[in-house]
Amino acid sequence: MVGGVIFDVKRFSIHDGPGIRTTVFLKGCPLNCRWCHNPEGQAPGPELVLRAGRCIGCGACLEVCPQGAISLDSGVARTDRERCDLCGACVEVCYTGAREVAGREMTVQQVVAEIERDIPFYDQSGGGVTFSGGEPLLQQDFLLALLQACRERGIRTGVDTCGYAPWETLDRVRRLTDLFLWDLKLMDDARHREYTGVSNRLILENVRALSERGHAIFLRLPIIPGVNDDDGNIRQTGAFAAALPHLARVDLLPYHPTGVGKYERLDQVYRLPDTRPPSDGRIEEIVDMLRGFGLQVKIGG
Ligand code: SF4
Ligand code: SF4
Known part of the structure; x- marks a missing residue:
């Protein structure tokens, strides 16, 4: 039986897709975003x-x-x-x-047993399960086995991803996934490298390719003051999103510092110590800018 490393399972989540959901957090991420609020999800193995x-x-x-x-x-x-x-x-x-x-090793059977506990809630609310992280695409075989098991049980699935994976991986995953929650962080490639550690080219190509194939996609934009909340980045993001042939919605995720304390617990240094949440006024301005591109925009996930 295929297994993988999970660092959390959250039941009754209402921020990771439609309805009431169980969110399963797979460990390991190829990005290293400075504002990451789940630093315990970055390394692939268990951590103290x-x-x-x-x-x-x-x-x-x-x-x-x-x-x-x-x-x-x-x-x-x-x-x-x-x-x-x-x-x-x-x-x-x-x-x-x-x-x-x-982080703990779990088999597909063990994870599915957790997910199955809340099937009545998924059915009543139009919810399901969301695989998040970390980056779920990094544990490709585990993710595919989980998605397959959910499909066999009629459980609707979402994959919350940074999109940084070979197309071959995504091409297999997309066939078993009902909804993608797709993080878009920065449109300028040099700044994307600076703040996340990787280029955004693959991420943009992948989401465009998924959209061209008609998949349901929610774009998720973390709004980090001083990093990506400037008019230029928001307008570039809006233009890119509006040009996608299929896009269900854009979700704005305003920065919050709730993950800062986790860095100390891992003996790591938080690299945006002076960043504060964006004001409500700035978020409203961003919403208006994006709606100007004809996009459906929601604050929160
Ligand atoms: S309270 Fe402190 S000293 Fe006691 S077991 Fe826990 S970590 Fe160790
Ligand atoms: S610090 Fe704790 S987890 Fe690490 S080796 Fe010692 S007992 Fe085991």
Whole structure:
């Protein structure tokens, strides 16, 4: 049975496509967006998440760590990630919840069992399951097996993607997917490279190719002040979107800093520390600009 690495399963989601949905987060992403609010989804394998603020210095984790990776420093447990082999023993004994492993191996059967619990809600609300991440296309075989299993059960599917994958991958995935939630971050290629680590060419080519084949697509635009909220980028985005032969909707996702604390828990540095959410007024201006291209626009997912 095919398996993969999942870092979260959220039931009763209402922001990842129509109706009530279960969102399954697959681990690993080829991009490295500076504003990413799921940094625990970027690396392909499991990772240790450490909440120093919850540590009471009881020392239980030190005693069970087979690698000797943990030490106490000023009453707080510190972990040498180089030594840690992610066995999870410390997580089991830490009753304050200061330690967690993000990411677990799951089989298709296990994920489908979670998804199936809410079939009555999908049926009543027009919902389904959304595979998100990270970047779900990165675990191609796992994703395809999950999509196939959902189709066999009559569960409608969405794939939330950054679109950075070979067309051959997308060509297989699209045949089993009812809706694409497609992230568009920046139209200028140099700035896209600067803020996400990769070129946007493949992403734009792929979404155009999908649209030409008549697929249902929601474009999702994260609005990050100082990065992509300028009139020039919004107008270029609007022109690109309006030229797509099939596009159901454009969703604006205003920046929020809720993921910032996660970086510290992974011993990583957040690279947009001074960024603040856009004002309601600026969001309304962006909505108006995009509607000027004849697009259907919604704030939020
Ligand atoms: S078991 Fe938890 S609370 Fe105790 S020292 Fe380790 S991290 Fe801190
Ligand atoms: S996950 Fe295992 S190896 Fe890593 S710090 Fe915890 S007990 Fe040690």
